[in-house]
Amino acid sequence: DVKVTQSSRYLVKRTGEKVFLECVQDMDHENMFWYRQDPGLGLRLIYFSYDVKMKEKGDIPEGYSVSREKKERFSLILESASTNQTSMYLCASSGQGRYEQYFGPGTRLTVT
Amino acid sequence: AQSVAQPEDQVNVAEGNPLTVKCTYSVSGNPYLFWYVQYPNRGLQFLLKYITGDNLVKGSYGFEAEFNKSQTSFHLKKPSALVSDSALYFCALRGSARQLTFGSGTQLTVLP
Numbered sequence: 001d002v003k004v005t006q007s008s009r010y011l012v013k014r015t016g017e018k019v020f021l022e023c024v025q026d027m028d029h030e031n032m033f034w035y036r037q038d039p040g041l042g043l044r045l046i047y048f049s050y051d052v053k054m055k056e057k058g059d060i061p062e063g064y065s066v067s068r069e070k071k072e073r074f075s076l077i078l079e080s081a082s083t084n085q086t087s088m089y090l091c092a093s094s095g096q097g098r099y100e101q102y103f104g105p106g107t108r109l110t111v112t
Numbered sequence: 113a114q115s116v117a118q119p120e121d122q123v124n125v126a127e128g129n130p131l132t133v134k135c136t137y138s139v140s141g142n143p144y145l146f147w148y149v150q151y152p153n154r155g156l157q158f159l160l161k162y163i164t165g166d167n168l169v170k171g172s173y174g175f176e177a178e179f180n181k182s183q184t185s186f187h188l189k190k191p192s193a194l195v196s197d198s199a200l201y202f203c204a205l206r207g208s209a210r211q212l213t214f215g216s217g218t219q220l221t222v223l224p
Contacts, residue, residue, distance in 0.1 A: 004155070033211070040121075042202060043214040050210075058211065090155055099144050099163065099206050103155035
């Protein structure tokens with residue numbers, strides 16, 4: 001079974017702090033994705049990566065950056081957290097030529 | 113631009129009755145369509161996909177979905193609902209862009 005893990009289930013940070021969300025997958029997947037989930041809005045894509053050291057902006061990249069130094073790990077960075085970044089953050093991965101994505105359990109981030 | 117619509121925020125059904133969760137899409141080119149389920153405080157779980165071929169797709173936990181090209185729909189169905197099917201369901205679309213576009217989600221409640 002594909003396993004996608006995220007570093008924290010719940011996180012509380014203060015406005016202006018730098019926040020790191022880590023995601024690791026164990027299936028040698030090429031593709032990795034970061035989404036945020038908000039009620040009534042579904043999932044919105046923040047950033048994605050198709051290869052190590054490669055990144056592409058999704059629909060809502062403002063206020064976020066990412067890092068992919070190793071194939072199995074994809075990090076989401078909030079350079080200066082703001083209250084409107086309070087959300088559920090979901091990481092996903094998929095294999096080459098495979099279209100379905102596999103999701104981690106999510107990190108519920110609260111910025112106060 | 114591609115889009116996915118889930119016209120019902122909430123669907124209630126009695127246990128043992130058939131259930132339908134609706135999804136319509138808009139895309140240029142051939143669509144790849146997916147259904148995911150999310151239980152409380154969990155990540156999304158892949159249920160089924162339509163890529164090509166038979167319009168009736170069978171997936172996990174007894175769910176199936178029917179692809180209808182003329183109506184641009186991909187409704188999720190189950191012949192007999194269980195209380196344990198109560199969850200949040202997302203339809204997703206992959207068109208010419210490699211990333212998925214998600215609907216806003218439908219909360220399914222199965223009443224005992």
